[in-house]
Amino acid sequence: MAGLRQSGLLDEGLVLHRRAYLETSLMVDVFTREHGRFRLIAKGARRGRGPLIHVLRPFDPIRLSFTGRGELKTLTAAESLGSMPPLQGKALFCGFYIAELLMRLLPAEDAHPDLFERTTALFRGFGESAALDQLLRHYEIALLEDMGYGLRLDEDAEGLSIDPQGAYLYDLEKGALKVQAVTPLSVSGATLLGLEKGSLEGDRERLEAKRLMRRMVDHLLDGRPLRSRELFQSLKRR
Amino acid sequence: MEPQGLLARMTRALRCLPGVGPKSAQRMTFYLLQRDREGARQLALAVLEALDKVGHCLECRTLTEAERCAICANPRREKSLLCVVETPAEAEAINEATGFKGVFFVLNGRLSPLDGIGPMELRLDLLENRLRSGEIQEIILATNTTVEGEATAHYIYEMAREHEITISKLAYGMPLGGELEYVDGATLSHAFHGRKSV
Ligand SMILES: [Zn+2]
Numbered sequence: 001m002a003g004l005r006q007s008g009l010l011d012e013g014l015v016l017h018r019r020a021y022l023e024t025s026l027m028v029d030v031f032t033r034e035h036g037r038f039r040l041i042a043k044g045a046r047r048g049r050g051p052l053i054h055v056l057r058p059f060d061p062i063r064l065s066f067t068g069r070g071e072l073k074t075l076t077a078a079e080s081l082g083s084m085p086p087l088q089g090k091a092l093f094c095g096f097y098i099a100e101l102l103m104r105l106l107p108a109e110d111a112h113p114d115l116f117e118r119t120t121a122l123f124r125g126f127g128e129s130a131a132l133d134q135l136l137r138h139y140e141i142a143l144l145e146d147m148g149y150g151l152r153l154d155e156d157a158e159g160l161s162i163d164p165q166g167a168y169l170y171d172l173e174k175g176a177l178k179v180q181a182v183t184p185l186s187v188s189g190a191t192l193l194g195l196e197k198g199s200l201e202g203d204r205e206r207l208e209a210k211r212l213m214r215r216m217v218d219h220l221l222d223g224r225p226l227r228s229r230e231l232f233q234s235l236k237r238r
Numbered sequence: 239m240e241p242q243g244l245l246a247r248m249t250r251a252l253r254c255l256p257g258v259g260p261k262s263a264q265r266m267t268f269y270l271l272q273r274d275r276e277g278a279r280q281l282a283l284a285v286l287e288a289l290d291k292v293g294h295c296l297e298c299r300t301l302t303e304a305e306r307c308a309i310c311a312n313p314r315r316e317k318s319l320l321c322v323v324e325t326p327a328e329a330e331a332i333n334e335a336t337g338f339k340g341v342f343f344v345l346n347g348r349l350s351p352l353d354g355i356g357p358m359e360l361r362l363d364l365l366e367n368r369l370r371s372g373e374i375q376e377i378i379l380a381t382n383t384t385v386e387g388e389a390t391a392h393y394i395y396e397m398a399r400e401h402e403i404t405i406s407k408l409a410y411g412m413p414l415g416g417e418l419e420y421v422d423g424a425t426l427s428h429a430f431h432g433r434k435s436v
Contacts, residue, residue, distance in 0.1 A: 017352045023257050054424035058385045080423055085431055092389040096351050103352070227351035231393075234357060238396040 008067035008076045011035050014119060015058050016099040020046065028056055028075065029103055030064070033116045037106040040066050040073040055080045059087055059095045059123045071108060084127050091126040093235060094136060096228040098122065105147060105220055115146045133206055138198050140213040147220055152176065153196035164190040170212055172219055187212050245271075297368075299361060300326040300344040309333065309341055316340045318375040320368070322394055324348050324382060332380060340376075343368070348386040349393055360390070362397065369401050376404040383410050383428060 013032035021027035024047035031037045045052040052075075055062055061081040066073045087095055098119065106112065118139060125135045141151055149172055155161055156168065157175040166189040168176040179186055191208040194200040200209050240246065245267060252263040270278035294300065295307040302308070309315055309329075319340025323329045329342040345360045357363070368374055377398050381387035391407060398405050411429035 019353060054422045057424060086383075086388070086424075086428060087385065088388065089392050092385055092392065095385065096389070100352055227354055227356065231349065231351045231356055235393055235396060238393075238400065 008065040008074075009035065010063070010065050012061065012063050012081065014061055014116070014123065015056050016103055017058060018042075018056055026053065026056060029099075030062075031102055031106070031116060031119060032064070033113055034111055036108070036110040036112060037102060038073060038109050039071065040068070040075045042075040042078070045075075052078060058099065059126070060084060061120055061123075084124060087123075087126050090132055090235075093228065093232045094126055094132050095123065097136075097226065097232060098139070100226050100228040101143065101217070104224070104226075105143070112146055115143065118142045133210065134198070134200060137195060137200065137209050137213055140217060141195060144216055144220070149216070149220070151195075151216070153192045162189045162192050164188070164193055168192060170216075172216060185215075294346070295344075298329070298342045298344055299346060299364070300329055300342065314339075317373050319378075320374050320376070321378040321380055322365070322391075323380045324387065324390075328380065340378075345381070345390065348381060348384070349390045350386045357393065362394070365394070366397060369398055369403070372401075374401075374403060376406070379405065379407045 011032040011034050013030040016029040016031055016037070018026050018028045021041060024044050026042040026045040027039060028042055029037065029039050042052055042056055045056060055078050061084070062078050063081055064078040065076045067076055068074050102119070106115075122135055122139045126132065129135060144151060151170075152175045153162070155176075157171070157177050160178075162168070162176060163178075167179050167182045167186040168189060169179050169183075169186050170176050170192070176192060182188075187208040188205070190202075191200070191205045191212070194205045195209050195212075200206045240250070248271075249260070249263045249267045252258055252266050253260065255263075258266070270281075288303075291303045292301055293303070295302045295310055296305050297310040298307060300307050300309075304311065316339050319338075320343055321329075321332060321338060321340055322343045322345065323332065324345050324347065326344055326346075329344050332338055333342075343365055345362075347355055347360055349355060349357070349360065377394070379391040379394060381391045395405055395407075409432065410425075411432060
């Protein structure tokens with residue numbers, strides 16, 4: 001595509017969200033490898049038979065060029081980077097969740113190349129794997145680590161190996177604290193070890209892991225609710 | 239500072255029309271005031287009256303000045319067959335092009351959590367009530383193939399699945415007379431993944 005050599009900065013990115021802007025344009029939130037998350041205008045992307053609207057599809061990888069120094073940039077060209085099977089069913093709702101998390105948590109124009117790689121792999125995984133829960137937990141751990149909250153999942157706060165039979169309270173600052181009795185907030189050692197290995201065996205482990213990661217993510221969000229999570233929960237009540 | 243006065247105000251107001259920029263808005267202002275004052279008065283009155291009186295159909299949520307739109311009020315329409323669309327214009331298009339004999343449910347949007355649009359904004363509670371009432375036997379999901387449209391279709395599918403209802407979705411694929419080479423990648427990918435056995 002000759003247009004990509006035309007003008008501006010080049011990067012690879014993922015479309016997080018897009019909305020109609022004025023009569024024929026789109027406002028697009030992207031997460032790019034080298035320039036992080038930012039917003040740009042795709043002028044005329046909704047006009048005529050231009051292919052741009054099909055390229056700028058949420059959760060798809062693109063190569064793009066853009067100009068602009070301010071917060072709102074201008075897209076000068078974009079092309080698809082390999083077609084992924086369109087996300088379907090629950091995977092779409094997971095996509096919204098990840099996009100909302102990234103739009104909330106990543107400061108604008110702050111590069112997170114490792115997280116970018118993981119997000120690309122996650123979106124591809126959504127289309128290929130049925131184990132959405134596992135993929136999400138794995139990604140949430142990586143996201144926390146990228147935000148400076150690496151979890152210690154193989155030893156407790158005292159430096160002792162995690163006991164699969166034990167009960168723990170996880171504190172984001174201190175780590176896993178062993179407790180004597182199981183409480184609604186505690187998780188089993190098996191869950192912590194499962195999260196570490198990236199394979200959660202039983203239903204109980206999966207549920208505990210989900211609750212734990214949710215508390216951690218909520219901490220980063222300062223308690224502000226996620227609309228995509230509310231939607232996902234109302235879907236699951238069906 | 240923006241220009242003051244009635245001429246400027248009218249020009250600014252006309253810019254709310256789709257596809258109308260500052261230049262064409264100004265042309266319209268001068269045209270209406272110089273050449274067609276009566277037409278302008280009719281336009282103003284029609285807009286005001288429509289704003290006052292046009293609301294949403296109690297059953298399908300499309301735009302109508304009556305309690306129920308012409309389709310919902312028509313006793314010959316099959317109330318057991320429901321087609322879900324995003325906009326009144328899409329209901330109109332399907333109605334005219336397909337000979338569809340059922341009724342519609344117009345969402346007036348699509349699920350988009352990142353824009354703050356959830357099930358309540360689309361009045362899916364009303365749809366749920368209709369599903370519960372047992373009058374619907376078949377539901378056709380005709381939302382768009384955007385990610386939001388697909389998510390909306392999935393959500394309604396999950397709602398409808400609890401009730402014993404036939405659920406179908408519009409088939410999207412190659413445009414009629416289309417050649418593979420000239421179809422955009424997204425459409426082609428959709429057509430490919432949604433292929434049918436022959
Ligand atoms: Zn109606």
